[in-house]
Amino acid sequence: MGRLSDFFVRELSRHQVWRFFLFATFLFVLPLILADYPYIDDNWRSLAAGLAWSEQGRLFAQLFYNALTFSHAAPNVFPLPLLIATLAMASALTSLAFHYCPRPTIGSCLVVLPLWYNPFFLQNLSYQYDGPATTLSLVAVIYAITFRHPWRSVQWLVPAFLIALALGLYQISLNVFLGLCCLELLRAANDKTSPLPWRDLLAWKAAQVILGGFIYSISAYPFMGSNRTLLLDWAGDPLLQIEINIGRVLEKVVLLFHGGWLWVFGGLLLFALVGAVQLGGRVAARQDSAPKKLLIGLMCLLAVPMVMLLVSGVALFFRDFNEGARTLMGFAVLLVLLFYLSHLALASIHERLPLLLIIPLLAMLSLSFAYGRVLTMQKTFASTALASLSYDIASRQALREARLIYLSVSYSDHWLTAAAGSFKQMPVLHYLLNIDFYMLAENLPKAGITNVVAERERRNATRVGYQGYPALVDSQYYRIYLIGDYGFIVMKEPPPIKTLHW
Template sequence: MRMGDWLDRELGSRRVWLCFLLATFAYVLPLILADYPYIDDNWRSLAAGMGWSGEGRLFTQLFYNWLTFTGAAPNIFPLPLLIATLAMAWALTRLTFHYFAEPTFTHCLVVLAFWYNPFFLQNLSYQYDGPAMALSLVAVIFAITFRSVSRVQQLVVPALLIALGLGLYQVSINVFVGLCCVELLRCANDRLPWLEWGRMIGWKVAQTGLAWLIYGATAYAYMSPNRTLLLNGSAAPWQQLGTNFSRVLEKVMLLFHGGFGWVFAALLLCAVAGSVRVGQHILERQETGLRKALIGVLCLLVVPVIVLLVPGAALFFRDFNEGARTLMGFSVLLVLLFYLSHLALAAVHQRLPLLLLIPLLAMLSLSFAYGRVLMVQKTFANNALNALSYDIASRPALRDAKRIYMSVTYSDHWLVGAAGSFKQLPVLRYLLNTDYYMLAENLPKAGITNVMAERERRNATRVGYQGFVPLVDSQYYRIYLLGDYGFIVMKEPKPVAELQW
């Protein structure tokens, strides 16, 4: 069979699943090879700790209990990520056949954009939380694609799946609502009858409402109250929302740098052309003018709603988190852009949608670049651990101190080895998000157990002990000893001039 025939032919479910399996595994391979414990992974692996139930993520806790056959969470990476990747390949296969009755290779590219969300790399960096976050997406995809002739099953099963996704990671609700918006656009393009259109919206609303009730009666009941605080209604909430969204937009724009900007600009132009075709299909519907207008308005609203769902519900919480791991809604925005672009390109020539490989390859390239940055960070962290543990263990006064407090100093200049990558791909620094020298919970790995992070002292170390003579004065830190207590003060790293070789 010629290569061209394979590209044009309809693919069966087995071939589609195999395509997704290879593509999804390629995206996580750099993270598996790096094998870098990311932030929370350090204390979780040290104590086989959990703590997810207090965050409203009871099902993540149960997932690790069941997977490790224990009442805790021993580190078994990369097994959870491999399981999540297999599940995601299955879910993307279901989504492909849900969107396209006779899928070809180019249709798979549209759905693959969901997994190739560059910001999701930060989610997957967590060896513990990453697989659970991926499984939350699997749950909402199955909720979207589930179909049954039984009305009870059509209501209850998706609601259970949505509640499962919420109990694994609450941000997945942004993805579910976003996929519902894509459903509206897809049904309009496929000329779904008016009554079917309204029925579909009603089902989604009912499923979401029941899912929140199930989640409220299960995982939400274990959540600590301070995690549910919303924006202060008496302190200009709309201004707070605008500020939060502008901060997210600033971070998202880091992705569109250099060649990435041109690639996504071309993708956006193709999507605009695809939206024109959707508009033409709406005008060709055998409906009244009012119904056509209503469908058109709803389709127009899909775009701003999906854009808002990139950060989504996180915008409304008082403890706003602008980290990349909260931008799971960007996956739906990519699917929308790829879906509309496919409509436009396929109208010109059936093989022209193969151009969608270009943005996918760009995002896969970013994944491998990020994996190399993680390797550099791992080397730097290991060297930092060796240096600091040696300075403490080799001095009896520090080794026997009752407590050593470590100050927290954040900077963008710790990781000099990745400066070139950060300059060419600024989004990598945002994804890495490890702007510190050392975490106190890393030191027990080297047998040092008397060091703790300075939290309640609010960096009093940096202010109160600078006048004393340090016991240790190294390149990155000073260690002071006052009585039985030590104090580690990080030096502010200085920007390094661009290296010339």
């Protein structure tokens, strides 16, 4: 018992730290692997072995799948890409743990784990194609922070290439790099015996970002479509637009803090505040002049709102603002900041108390498993919907032989009634799932139906234009009309959920 107890506080070898992170990272993605649900874009990508990343400025994601599948396309080889990315993440977190603490313990390893246990990152990982690419992007920015070399040119160039690689895999990961730079400042300020390495923290990091951006601009950026690069309308009121975008992000983030999560993260925030006070005391005790200590304290204060702003970060400045959970990669750095400050407070009381950080991590792991079950329910519902719709089409000769059948775009928050209880208790699950449609046209070829297309250019005309005609099929969730050689699938509003008392 004593040896087991000592394990949690003793120094770990690099191999032990790597095994810990390998187990922890794999455990977080296990529910998604078991669910094996093709998520939104995965449907058309697997159908056509499609790429289409280069026009999104993500050329390296495309090259990754070309190399992995030994082809010029992207055949579906899930979960192999995710397993490779998880392995890479375990190594990256190991590097970061030793970067933060040269003699790490289990408690100090817990501090960096939220980079992977970010609840909003579950939506990124839901994509069987995009999930591994965004993970490798995160791995690249972590190594850009931890890389060290005695030669200045190498120390400057390698992180810049890693930043360019990260941008070419998923541009939003830049928020994580900038957030980790803010943490570097706090860590350096916490060491009251060493002078603050201003050049490394400011000049070097800025130079690496600029050079990395330049490398990205001449490699992957030229392939990007023009609609992906439109910034806010500066002729209008950009500050108001940014304020509105921040408000929309905040509305989504607060969905996470419901029920027990409120107490868990309330406690985490309390310990983080104590740690922040201790950090302030160490800044005051530094062997520097009063103006320099004041400057360091001011920089540390500014680092906190900067990390908060980077939750959505660069996405705030684009005209086509995406408030989806997949863009909130910066929330992971905010969690690491809270964990780091809490670790300072807990470790100052007793060496074993940092192990309390496992409680919020268990809450995030529980959310992952709950989300995995929701994906399984969605998979069951999607399979049933596909079977019903494909039968109605295949069993009627007129629909089978129709030139085209338009599937109307119809959104609702109530399609997945099986998960209504989970959505009520954990509202963030619905935000993570982000599926508010009955069926995608790309699903029908799985059942051999190839004449159904999504109604895009018609702007959902079937919902109002053909209601006067008799329906050829009138199902619980949809009606199918046939006019000449063309069919129209019109979705109904899902029936209300009835409260059952057992």
